[in-house]
Amino acid sequence: MDNIRELEKRWYYYKVKKILLFLNSFGFVVMLGLGSYYAFIKVHLIENIFNTETLLVKSEIETPKLTVEPVLVAKPIENVIKSIEPREIVMASKNEGIEGSVPHEVSLEPIIPIIDMEKEERKSTHTTKYRAPSRQTAQSGLVRAKPSAYLTASELATINGKSYSSSSHSRDTRSIKKINLNGTSDNYIETIKKKFASNKQPREALLLAKAFYAEKNYNKSEEWALKANKLDSNLEESWYLFAKSKAKLGQKADAIKILTSYYKQRHLPKAKALIIKIKSERL
Amino acid sequence: MTNRFENLKNIFIDSVDKDNFVELESATYNYKILEESLNKPLKMVLLFGKPGTGKSMLLNKLYHNLKESRDIFFFDAPILSEKEFLRRVYESISAKDIPHNMRVNFDGLLRYCQKLKGEREIVFLLDECQLYSETLMEKIRLLSDTRVVKFIITLHKTDDEDIIAKQHFKTRIWEVVELSNATENDLHIYIQKKMIQKGFVEIAHMLQKKDIKFIHKHTHGNFRETNKFLYTLFDIYEYYDENIPHKVSNKKFSKKFLEMTALKLGYING
Numbered sequence: 001m002d003n004i005r006e007l008e009k010r011w012y013y014y015k016v017k018k019i020l021l022f023l024n025s026f027g028f029v030v031m032l033g034l035g036s037y038y039a040f041i042k043v044h045l046i047e048n049i050f051n052t053e054t055l056l057v058k059s060e061i062e063t064p065k066l067t068v069e070p071v072l073v074a075k076p077i078e079n080v081i082k083s084i085e086p087r088e089i090v091m092a093s094k095n096e097g098i099e100g101s102v103p104h105e106v107s108l109e110p111i112i113p114i115i116d117m118e119k120e121e122r123k124s125t126h127t128t129k130y131r132a133p134s135r136q137t138a139q140s141g142l143v144r145a146k147p148s149a150y151l152t153a154s155e156l157a158t159i160n161g162k163s164y165s166s167s168s169h170s171r172d173t174r175s176i177k178k179i180n181l182n183g184t185s186d187n188y189i190e191t192i193k194k195k196f197a198s199n200k201q202p203r204e205a206l207l208l209a210k211a212f213y214a215e216k217n218y219n220k221s222e223e224w225a226l227k228a229n230k231l232d233s234n235l236e237e238s239w240y241l242f243a244k245s246k247a248k249l250g251q252k253a254d255a256i257k258i259l260t261s262y263y264k265q266r267h268l269p270k271a272k273a274l275i276i277k278i279k280s281e282r283l
Numbered sequence: 284m285t286n287r288f289e290n291l292k293n294i295f296i297d298s299v300d301k302d303n304f305v306e307l308e309s310a311t312y313n314y315k316i317l318e319e320s321l322n323k324p325l326k327m328v329l330l331f332g333k334p335g336t337g338k339s340m341l342l343n344k345l346y347h348n349l350k351e352s353r354d355i356f357f358f359d360a361p362i363l364s365e366k367e368f369l370r371r372v373y374e375s376i377s378a379k380d381i382p383h384n385m386r387v388n389f390d391g392l393l394r395y396c397q398k399l400k401g402e403r404e405i406v407f408l409l410d411e412c413q414l415y416s417e418t419l420m421e422k423i424r425l426l427s428d429t430r431v432v433k434f435i436i437t438l439h440k441t442d443d444e445d446i447i448a449k450q451h452f453k454t455r456i457w458e459v460v461e462l463s464n465a466t467e468n469d470l471h472i473y474i475q476k477k478m479i480q481k482g483f484v485e486i487a488h489m490l491q492k493k494d495i496k497f498i499h500k501h502t503h504g505n506f507r508e509t510n511k512f513l514y515t516l517f518d519i520y521e522y523y524d525e526n527i528p529h530k531v532s533n534k535k536f537s538k539k540f541l542e543m544t545a546l547k548l549g550y551i552n553g
Contacts, residue, residue, distance in 0.1 A: 004522045011543045014551065 076233040077226060077242055077258055202231035202238070209241045218248040236266075240274055247278045287483075288524050292517035294481045295510040299339045299359065301347040305476045307469050310337060313460050317345055317435065320458040321353070321406060326427035331438040332462030335507030338437040341462070342408045345435070355406040361414040368419060372426070376405055389422055396429040405432050412436040464504035471495045473506065474513065485533070494536045501550035516544040 189211050196204035209224035222245035229238040239262045246255035255278050263271040277283050294303075304310070313330075320328045330338050339359065346357035356375040362368040369387040373395070374380060381387065399405075412420070426432045440461070465473060471490070478487035502508035519540050523530050531537070545551045 004519060007519070007543050007547055010546050011539060014542065014546060 077229045077239065200231070202228045202235050205231060206235060206237055206241070209238070209245075213241055213245060216248075218245040221245040222249065236268065236270070240270070243274060243278070244283060247283050252278055286521050286524055287486075288517045288521035290481070291478065291483050291486060292514050292521065294477055294483075295514040295517070297507055297510045299343045301344050303477070304340055304344045305473050305480075307465070307473055307476075309463075309465070309469060310341065313462060314341060314344060316458070316460050317341065318349075320460075321349070321433070321435075323458070324430070325458055326430070326433060327424075328433075328435045328458040328460070329438060330435060330460045330462065331440045333440050333464065333505070335505040336462040336464060337506050338462055339410050340506075342410055342435065342437060346408055349406075353406060354403055355408065357408040357410075359410050361409075361411040363414060363416070365416070365419050365422070369422070372407070372432075375407070376403075376432075393425065393429065396426060396431045399431045400429065403431060407432060407434050409434060409436045411439075413438050465499075465506065465509075466504060467492075467495055467499045470499050470502075470504050470509060474498075474509070489533070489535055491535060494541060497538075497541050497545075501545050501548075512544055512548060515547055516540060519543055519547075 189208060192204055192207050192211065195201075196208065205224050205228035209221045209228060212218070212221035212224060222242055225238045225242035225245060228235055229242060232238070239258065243255040243259045246252075246258065256275055259271050259275045259278070262268075263275065317328065317330065330341065332338055342357065343359070346355060349355050350357075358371065362371060366386050369389055369392055370381055373387045373392055376396070376399070409415075409423075415423070423434055423436075427434055471492070474495070475487045475490060478484070498509060498512055502512050516536075520531060523540070542551070
């Protein structure tokens with residue numbers, strides 16, 4: 001009967017062994033699965049990097065072609081929005097192999113020229129003062145030759161034989177001071193707006209778009225970027241600003257759509273980098 | 284009071300008792316072939332298969348069924364001495380005892396058999412013939428040539444030796460009956476019938492397909508191995524029934540006990 005007791009013990013060992021074996025096998029299968037998944041992800045990632053690098057090299061090679069062709073007119077943003085089907089865009093972005101990896105970063109942050117009007121004025125006054133002819137020179141009636149093609153008002157007066165009126169100078173200063181009092185960024189925008197109203201230059205529209213973007217007024221920046229692009233569809237910055245504004249407004253898909261289309265036309269690394277930034281939400 | 288499992292395990296003690304013969308479809312078919320072959324003018328009939336496939340049981344059954352109606356003799360244990368074999372053959376045919384100090388002359392036996400031609404047709408059932416020497420097998424062949432003595436012999440089928448190919452059997456064997464291990468279904472019927480025959484109906488119905496599958500997996504349907512397995516299983520049951528009865532279910536066979544049996548018999552390693 002002791003044999004049966006012994007046998008029962010052996011049976012318990014057998015069961016424990018069986019359970020352990022099962023757990024081992026199960027663990028092995030799980031590890032194998034995870035390993036395969038990890039390997040798959042890795043391979044996928046490497047493939048993407050490889051594709052991106054190839055694309056970058058390709059675009060670098062192709063860039064001179066763009067410069068060789070003097071007139072390369074990109075379709076305006078509006079046409080692009082109308083002509084591109086969303087499915088086509090997805091396919092295009094997949095084919096380009098952009099997603100996943102980040103190439104060399106190109107900063108696309110808008111550089112808005114915030115002009116400190118007061119400082120500018122001070123500088124201008126200082127220059128005027130500096131450029132004012134010395135007493136000795138005025139007395140001698142001679143004007144020292146200047147390397148610059150532009151002459152100051154006092155120099156011109158000396159050349160023309162007229163006395164330089166300091167009152168006119170002071171009037172100028174007063175008028176500048178008047179501007180100085182309203183030297184805010186709103187004023188800057190207003191000034192550029194006025195300038196745009198008078199000359200209808202795309203550059204002014206772009207400056208406005210940049211200014212609005214800096215103020216986080218993305219609706220306005222989008223609007224002005226579009227205006228700039230309408231006037232000159234080759235204005236690279238207008239594309240980026242428009243897309244960035246769209247992205248900031250939560251219309252990422254549209255932003256990517258626009259940029260992909262632009263990238264397909266121009267193969268600019270900046271455009272590609274921006275697509276990646278928007279996709280990876282690092283804008 | 285004897286334990287029910289004690290009686291049950293005893294029915295699985297390996298024996299060639301005709302009462303233990305279980306009428307399986309395959310066994311019945313083989314039996315019929317053997318019986319029919321006796322009516323044909325054949326010199327020798329070969330019954331072969333792996334150990335434990337029921338050869339001896341079949342011969343035993345044949346002998347007991349025909350001993351009243353035919354001139355039939357059964358040598359259940361192999362007679363390795365040639366002298367003893369010839370003496371036993373002569374004694375069986377003549378129904379006379381030979382004194383121990385005398386021996387049977389083979390030529391004399393042949394002449395004696397030839398004299399009986401047309402008068403008698405004697406059948407000898409020889410079990411475990413793979414143990415007989417080649418000389419003796421040659422003498423058996425010569426005796427069968429007289430057409431008075433017919434032999435039904437059993438041989439173990441081994442993987443590395445094709446017995447049928449042996450020269451002394453090649454030309455004389457007219458009928459070959461091959462026995463093989465039982466299928467799962469046959470094994471189920473075999474175990475159930477064996478238990479029901481002895482009145483263990485309830486336990487017989489406890490046997491499920493998965494239990495048979497487990498037993499068949501380890502015994503490969505070999506009857507001898509199966510008997511051994513069930514004897515051990517009911518031995519374990521007997522112990523638990525006596526000592527820890529709450530562990531014995533009356534509804535189904537315990538997987539634990541089945542595995543313990545397999546462990547004990549070395550089918551699985553603990």
